[in-house]
Amino acid sequence: xxxxLEEVRAWDADDPLAKFRDRFVLPPGVIYLDGNSxxxxxxxxxxxxxxxxxxxxGAGLVRSWNDxxxxxxxxxxxxxxxxxxxxxxxxxxxxDSTSVNLFKLIAAALAARPGRRAILTETGNFxxxxxxxxxxxxxxxxxxVRAVPREAVEASIDGDxxxxxxxxxxxxxxxxxxxxxxxxxxxxxxxxxxxxxxxSAGALxxxxxxxEADLAVGCGYKYLNGGPGAPAFLFVxxxxxxxxxxxLFGWMGHDAAFDFIDDYRPASGIGxxxxxxxxxxxxxxLEVGVDLxxxxxxxxxxxxxxxxxxxxxxxxxxxxxxxxxELLTSRVAVRRGTHIAFAHxxxxxxxxxxxxxxxxxxxxxxxVVRFAITPLYLGYEDVWxxxxxxxDVMQSGAWRDLPPRSSGRVT
Amino acid sequence: xxxxLEEVRAWDADDPLAKFRDRFVLPPGVIYLDGNSxxxxxxxxxxxxxxxxxxxxGAGLVRSWNDxxxxxxxxxxxxxxxxxxxxxxxxxxxxDSTSVNLFKLIAAALAARPGRRAILTETGNFxxxxxxxxxxxxxxxxxxVRAVPREAVEASIDGDxxxxxxxxxxxxxxxxxxxxxxxxxxxxxxxxxxxxxxxSAGALxxxxxxxEADLAVGCGYKYLNGGPGAPAFLFVxxxxxxxxxxxLFGWMGHDAAFDFIDDYRPASGIGxxxxxxxxxxxxxxLEVGVDLxxxxxxxxxxxxxxxxxxxxxxxxxxxxxxxxxELLTSRVAVRRGTHIAFAHxxxxxxxxxxxxxxxxxxxxxxxVVRFAITPLYLGYEDVWxxxxxxxDVMQSGAWRDLPPRSSGRVT
Numbered sequence: 001x002x003x004x005l006e007e008v009r010a011w012d013a014d015d016p017l018a019k020f021r022d023r024f025v026l027p028p029g030v031i032y033l034d035g036n037s038x039x040x041x042x043x044x045x046x047x048x049x050x051x052x053x054x055x056x057x058g059a060g061l062v063r064s065w066n067d068x069x070x071x072x073x074x075x076x077x078x079x080x081x082x083x084x085x086x087x088x089x090x091x092x093x094x095x096d097s098t099s100v101n102l103f104k105l106i107a108a109a110l111a112a113r114p115g116r117r118a119i120l121t122e123t124g125n126f127x128x129x130x131x132x133x134x135x136x137x138x139x140x141x142x143x144x145v146r147a148v149p150r151e152a153v154e155a156s157i158d159g160d161x162x163x164x165x166x167x168x169x170x171x172x173x174x175x176x177x178x179x180x181x182x183x184x185x186x187x188x189x190x191x192x193x194x195x196x197x198x199x200s201a202g203a204l205x206x207x208x209x210x211x212e213a214d215l216a217v218g219c220g221y222k223y224l225n226g227g228p229g230a231p232a233f234l235f236v237x238x239x240x241x242x243x244x245x246x247x248l249f250g251w252m253g254h255d256a257a258f259d260f261i262d263d264y265r266p267a268s269g270i271g272x273x274x275x276x277x278x279x280x281x282x283x284x285x286l287e288v289g290v291d292l293x294x295x296x297x298x299x300x301x302x303x304x305x306x307x308x309x310x311x312x313x314x315x316x317x318x319x320x321x322x323x324x325x326e327l328l329t330s331r332v333a334v335r336r337g338t339h340i341a342f343a344h345x346x347x348x349x350x351x352x353x354x355x356x357x358x359x360x361x362x363x364x365x366x367x368v369v370r371f372a373i374t375p376l377y378l379g380y381e382d383v384w385x386x387x388x389x390x391x392d393v394m395q396s397g398a399w400r401d402l403p404p405r406s407s408g409r410v411t
Numbered sequence: 412x413x414x415x416l417e418e419v420r421a422w423d424a425d426d427p428l429a430k431f432r433d434r435f436v437l438p439p440g441v442i443y444l445d446g447n448s449x450x451x452x453x454x455x456x457x458x459x460x461x462x463x464x465x466x467x468x469g470a471g472l473v474r475s476w477n478d479x480x481x482x483x484x485x486x487x488x489x490x491x492x493x494x495x496x497x498x499x500x501x502x503x504x505x506x507d508s509t510s511v512n513l514f515k516l517i518a519a520a521l522a523a524r525p526g527r528r529a530i531l532t533e534t535g536n537f538x539x540x541x542x543x544x545x546x547x548x549x550x551x552x553x554x555x556v557r558a559v560p561r562e563a564v565e566a567s568i569d570g571d572x573x574x575x576x577x578x579x580x581x582x583x584x585x586x587x588x589x590x591x592x593x594x595x596x597x598x599x600x601x602x603x604x605x606x607x608x609x610x611s612a613g614a615l616x617x618x619x620x621x622x623e624a625d626l627a628v629g630c631g632y633k634y635l636n637g638g639p640g641a642p643a644f645l646f647v648x649x650x651x652x653x654x655x656x657x658x659l660f661g662w663m664g665h666d667a668a669f670d671f672i673d674d675y676r677p678a679s680g681i682g683x684x685x686x687x688x689x690x691x692x693x694x695x696x697l698e699v700g701v702d703l704x705x706x707x708x709x710x711x712x713x714x715x716x717x718x719x720x721x722x723x724x725x726x727x728x729x730x731x732x733x734x735x736x737e738l739l740t741s742r743v744a745v746r747r748g749t750h751i752a753f754a755h756x757x758x759x760x761x762x763x764x765x766x767x768x769x770x771x772x773x774x775x776x777x778x779v780v781r782f783a784i785t786p787l788y789l790g791y792e793d794v795w796x797x798x799x800x801x802x803d804v805m806q807s808g809a810w811r812d813l814p815p816r817s818s819g820r821v822t
Binding site for chain 1: 449
């Protein structure tokens with residue numbers, strides 16, 4: 001992309017999404033390209049949380065379960081997320097972590113497909129997806145985790161497979177699965193399809209119903225800007241709900257939690273996939289991020305992300321051509337999510353140098369630098385400036401002074 | 412207890428724990444007797460959470476995983492809780508909900524006792540404990556939930572039992588198990604002992620190590636004052652840690668989470684019982700409550716609770732003798748926790764009338780009213796006044812004007 005800085009500034013001036021920038025708190029001097037790891041603080045979350053803490057917890061005390069409808073919040077916020085992912089309001093609930101929700105739905109899928117014992121997934125999938133599947137397999141007899149390379153996934157969907165579990169957008173490469181096509185293939189052999197939307201919910205237009213997806217989970221703290229360790233969500237297609245049962249029976253998933261009876265009886269709605277008491281502060285913070293995403297037009301967000309992405313890639317080509325970056329992400333917009341990833345043997349130290357200059361992306365072992373493109377708080381000139389700083393870091397060799405990665409450090 | 416109001420006021424004046432009252436935010440006109448459902452807001456939590464939101468999330472962004480040690484917070488706060496329950500710092504971690512932690516530990520216990528298929532517990536235990544056990548049993552072959560009446564528990568601990576799961580202090584009656592005696596009995600037949608400390612952690616002096624307990628879970632939002640839906644904690648005795656494996660493999664329990672490798676390898680420490688990304692705002696709010704509990708001497712707290720309890724029971728006898736309340740809680744301090752419970756056929760409406768007058772306790776189906784005795788923010792005169800208001804409610808019959816309980820309402 002051969003745009004000039006003047007042209008880029010003109011794009012910002014014309015950008016209908018530019019008005020969202022002030023809805024986020026971002027520190028001065030930072031270009032934030034890590035919204036796929038932790039989304040920034042929505043300005044409204046400060047007041048919302050202060051109110052939840054002082055008015056609802058402090059003054060309302062236990063009465064707030066009813067008076068502030070804490071009890072309804074997992075389903076309420078789930079219903080809002082549903083609108084972002086093409087689901088029905090009664091198909092999504094906020095609960096637990098992505099990992100715990102994966103466990104629930106994988107185990108439920110295996111129970112719903114007796115005789116089939118394979119969980120099919122991709123090698124190099126996000127680790128927790130693989131680990132949760134391995135945990136289910138370690139716990140249930142005869143279950144097999146069939147992890148195959150990406151290119152072999154489709155051909156490996158056969159009659160032994162109870163559930164196909166894939167991440168819609170890959171956390172490293174940003175490669176995007178064709179949701180409708182893979183789901184159709186799973187259904188052809190009678191398998192259930194479970195999508196991890198952690199790297200796409202809030203970033204892309206997703207149509208779970210149109211794709212006939214069965215199950216999904218997703219993360220609250222990435223593109224939904226729900227805060228550190230925000231609760232996750234899960235989706236179960238309405239026609240499957242009564243058939244599927246999470247192994248994590250808990251009182252909040254009971255049909256009559258406050259009857260305090262000894263026998264579990266799952267709730268009739270999507271609430272049956274709740275387990276313990278919901279993390280209210282986290283649910284309410286997430287709601288602010290979700291409300292903000294609902295204000296924007298996700299089609300416009302996805303379109304701007306594609307343009308920002310093209311600008312980023314083009315500027316890296318123009319400014320860092322001989323610096324050893326290998327583009328890992330597809331140039332074809334529909335085949336990728338909204339981050340851009342490069343392999344570079346010195347990726348860790350390069351990323352540390354960038355962060356030191358206020359350009360915050362992240363590093364993923366062994367050699368991947370990632371930059372998230374988040375149109376609600378990034379402009380075209382931000383991307384331009386980020387690549388200028390990357391170019392400076394590379395040409396000055398400033399990264400060479402930095403220590404290598406030490407174990408235990410979050411990257 | 413035949414104290415006079417003057418004597419009661421003198422006790423407050425001499426109370427070494429009275430100084431803690433101002434460390435909590437409590438609305439004017441409220442006598443809060445529901446700290447066993449949701450503890451009140453510690454005053455310090457407001458500033459701590461505002462800092463976490465604005466400085467750590469807002470300004471620090473993803474860097475706060477390292478710079479604010481978010482990554483270390485589950486083990487750090489777990490180590491503090493350990494000091495409240497007689498455990499080693501490396502035996503406790505903050506994670507998920509009580510329900511999810513019960514699932515992890517019940518499943519791990521069954522795997523560690525191959526050939527034994529019974530989970531022994533008490534009928535009328537807190538529902539989620541029963542439900543989680545039923546969930547494990549519904550997904551694993553041949554597992555039996557053996558729920559027996561309280562008085563039959565000890566005799567039912569036999570060689571078929573993999574794990575005995577009991578709640579240290581009963582959520583309704585406040586009946587307290589003799590932790591050391593039951594644990595010894597479980598060990599005599601080779602079973603593991605799992606304690607739910609939800610109604611005792613932060614309220615009583617607990618000695619998990621001295622009792623040789625194997626496993627425990629507990630709630631963050633009751634006597635630890637961690638906020639609505641605060642994360643829970645779990646305990647695994649050090650000598651069992653390497654042998655036990657939670658079925659909920661997740662990336663935060665991995666030995667090298669940020670190596671992003673495909674195969675699960677549990678962490679060497681108590682962190683192996685983590686699963687997904689921890690709910691940071693919840694963990695940090697909980698830390699404030701735990702720090703406050705650590706400032707107080709739990710021995711003094713338990714002693715004052717016993718005196719407050721005696722005063723409450725004595726005043727109910729003096730003022731409401733013919734009003735139909737049946738005391739459900741033992742008069743012997745070591746046989747109970749720190750709440751007092753009565754059965755009354757009109758308990759629901761009576762409790763609503765009390766709440767309407769600022770005396771906040773709660774109701775548990777079918778007929779139980781509960782009042783939590785929390786010495787850090789309750790004085791003797793508070794208890795005196797609460798019973799005076801109860802007496803007024805009963806003598807005036809004010810509760811008769813209130814509607815009966817409607818389903819779905821949190822009690």
